[in-house]
């Protein structure tokens with residue numbers, strides 16, 4: 001069987017172009033320029049790259065970008081005060097606090113402080129709850145990107161068996177909720193699941209979101225299945241440099257999976273594109289625009 005890669009980079013570029021068109025039309029029709037504020041605390045090198053890319057892609061889409069960079073030793077109270085200020089700022093339609101946060105800051109508290117209407121990460125319990133009960137919600141960007149790629153390549157997902165490996169609040173759980181919304185039969189598997197390889201082999205759609213390099217082996221994949229690899233793991237190479245690998249052993253999946261997202265170039269680029277989509281959605285909802 002031929003295994004086809006899912007080109008998330010190209011899909012994300014197309015999505016960003018469509019968002020830019022809509023932003024331009026919104027400015028013309030309603031005089032509204034969506035604004036996204038991104039808060040970075042500390043100097044984590046990967047986070048610095050993600051935040052730089054978020055700001056650049058926000059501006060490219062014609063939206064207003066507000067960057068707040070705080071020192072690594074910033075007290076939690078200062079981050080909460082900044083969030084309160086952004087909540088009250090009408091030019092800011094979306095607020096994102098880059099994760100992970102330094103140890104002295106409780107991420108749960110910070111996320112809870114964000115106005116749910118501006119929570120473009122979709123991490124606030126109000127948005128998680130709204131997604132769970134089937135109401136309009138701001139949905140976490142990475143799982144949203146996974147569903148967009150799946151629907152684009154498979155069409156209807158109804159009736160398919162989906163296994164999500166990983167139960168984090170930011171990927172595994174919302175991915176499972178979104179798959180359920182698409183009428184999949186969904187299993188959430190994790191480190192304590194009995195016979196994890198056997199469980200994975202039942203999946204028409206296998207979503208790997210565990211954060212462990214190449215944990216999902218080729219023989220865990222049902223022939224013809226669609227594999228969505230959410231992992232972004234930096235591993236050492238022989239020359240002392242590093243390379244990125246996913247949570248799935250990509251080479252082993254060749255000839256078994258029907259479709260698979262590569263790492264890099266699969267799900268990753270969808271995360272920022274969906275952040276822009278959420279910012280546009282948030283801005284429109286805040287102004288009563290359908």
Ligand SMILES: Nc1nc2c(c(=O)[nH]1)N[C@@H](CN(C=O)c1ccc(C(=O)N[C@@H](CCC(=O)O)C(=O)O)cc1)CN2
Nearest residue numbers: 050097098099100121141264265266267268269271272
């Ligand atoms: N507040 C948030 N923090 C974090 C999130 C998030 O959604 N909200 N997700 C990740 C990091 N992230 C965005 O913030 C992110 C990760 C990966 C990519 C991406 O494009 N990856 C590329 C490879 C990039 C590389 O070379 O390192 C790919 O997979 O092709 C974009 C955004 C944690 N924090």
